[in-house]
Amino acid sequence: MNISARNALKGTVTDIAKGQIVAKVKVDVGGQTVCSIVSVEAVDDLGLKVGDEISAIVKATEVMLAK
Amino acid sequence: MNISARNALKGTVTDIAKGQIVAKVKVDVGGQTVCSIVSVEAVDDLGLKVGDEISAIVKATEVMLAK
Amino acid sequence: MNISARNALKGTVTDIAKGQIVAKVKVDVGGQTVCSIVSVEAVDDLGLKVGDEISAIVKATEVMLAK
Amino acid sequence: MNISARNALKGTVTDIAKGQIVAKVKVDVGGQTVCSIVSVEAVDDLGLKVGDEISAIVKATEVMLAK
Amino acid sequence: MNISARNALKGTVTDIAKGQIVAKVKVDVGGQTVCSIVSVEAVDDLGLKVGDEISAIVKATEVMLAK
Amino acid sequence: MNISARNALKGTVTDIAKGQIVAKVKVDVGGQTVCSIVSVEAVDDLGLKVGDEISAIVKATEVMLAK
Known part of the structure; x- marks a missing residue:
């Protein structure tokens, strides 16, 4: 399946912190860190690991853009 | 000012396409393209240029995350 | 690829209206209409048609939830 | 009051899981499950129940759209 | 109907600019301007006027928060 | 740095409630309350206090707009 979202940045999971409902996942994207907050359910469904x-x-x- | 948003990816504007209300701005971030849709007003306020x-x-x- | 987004509602495209930068796409999901605003670029990339x-x-x- | 949001999908609450700040609420919408993450405060204010x-x-x- | 969204800021419409698909609406909220980008369809459905x-x-x- | 986001409402922090991953911050904006849910990490980074x-x-x- 292709998705309409225009941004798909390839990277490596560097950290996963789980709460009760949501989790914070850090991803190294070409030396810059991308931080994502998704449901714990999603982390488990995708079997995400560092x-x-x-x-x-x-x-x-x-x-958004800042200059 | 510091902002709560966790993601601030440094890059270079590579393309700007303006409609009447919104504009699509492409940014090179370490070799990957990030696409942003913001108001034309914002593009003009920031004086954004390629x-x-x-x-x-x-x-x-x-x-979001995909695996 | 599996995506972390928890909602993937299956439906049929019923209408596409294109502006310069964004397009409005209507989808019939089990008799209820879902309306999406995505970039025209995405509509063209996915080759979306009614x-x-x-x-x-x-x-x-x-x-959000309303009661 | 009418709201500008274009999507208002009628359904039935099937599950509520509360964390400290946010809660995950599942809704059956014509046989497909919609998952929402909202504040616990909102769940309590609306008196949401299965x-x-x-x-x-x-x-x-x-x-977003995927094809 | 009550909605889960926590923010409902009362104000007065001060400007409406319509494109083909989306419109930019400005609202005076206690002396500060709030800017909204919604579909033209929503502006027409709500019969919004200055x-x-x-x-x-x-x-x-x-x-987000900035300090 | 200037940001493309069109809304920057000045106010005073009136309450902060921290969970494990996200926090709920309330801000008084000219007598109306704005509620924000951001990461605990952001609250700590900004050193946010009532x-x-x-x-x-x-x-x-x-x-969104409601009328």
Whole structure:
């Protein structure tokens, strides 16, 4: 399946911190860190572990710019 | 000012396409392309131009993961 | 690839209206209409047409509830 | 009051899991499950319970498409 | 109907600019301007006009903080 | 740095409730309460405390309208 979201940044999971409902996952994307907050359910469903090669997906309308 | 958003990816503006209300801005972030849709007003306020060094800002709750 | 977004609603594209930068796509999901605003680029990349079977993907943090 | 959000999917609450700050609520929408993450405060304010008839509200700009 | 979104800021519509698919609506909220980008369809459905008393609704997970 | 987000509402932090991963922060904006859910990491990084003067930042595409 292809998704309409314009951003799919390839990276490696470097850290996973789980709460009760949501988890914070850090991903190394070409030397910059991307931080994602997703449901614990999603982390478990995807079987996410540190070291996994993943894509960080972001809809273009959610990306702001600063200069 | 520091912002709570966890993601500030440094990159270079490579393309700007303006509509009437929103614009699509592409940013090279370490060889991967980040696409942002923001208001034309914001593009004009920031004086954005191709070649600008900027940060792509994303709140962690807006980042999904795919594996 | 599996995505962390918890919502993937199966439906049929019923309408596509394109602007310059974004497009509005309507999807019939079990008799209820889901409306999506995505980039025109995404509509073209996915080759979306009325009648297509697709999934409407929504991150759980973007879903509000009303009672 | 009418809201600008284009998506109001009618369904029935099937599960509520509360953390300290946020809660995960599952809703049956015509046989497909919609998952929402909202504040515990909102769940308590709305007096949400399993079996409630509710609407899942999503802004069109938050809906992605996959094909 | 009550909605789970935690933010409902009362204000007055001061400006509406319509594109083909989305519109930019400005709202005076106690002397500060709130800017919203919603679908033209929503503006027409709500019959929005300058001078209208409305609420600007924002899900708490979409609010960032800067200090 | 200037950010593309169109909404920067000045206010005072009135309450902070921390969970494991996310925190709920309440801000008084001209007599109306704005509620934000951000990562605990962000609250700690910004050194947020009740009484702080801050800005509540919201991207225009995340603001809905109700009438």
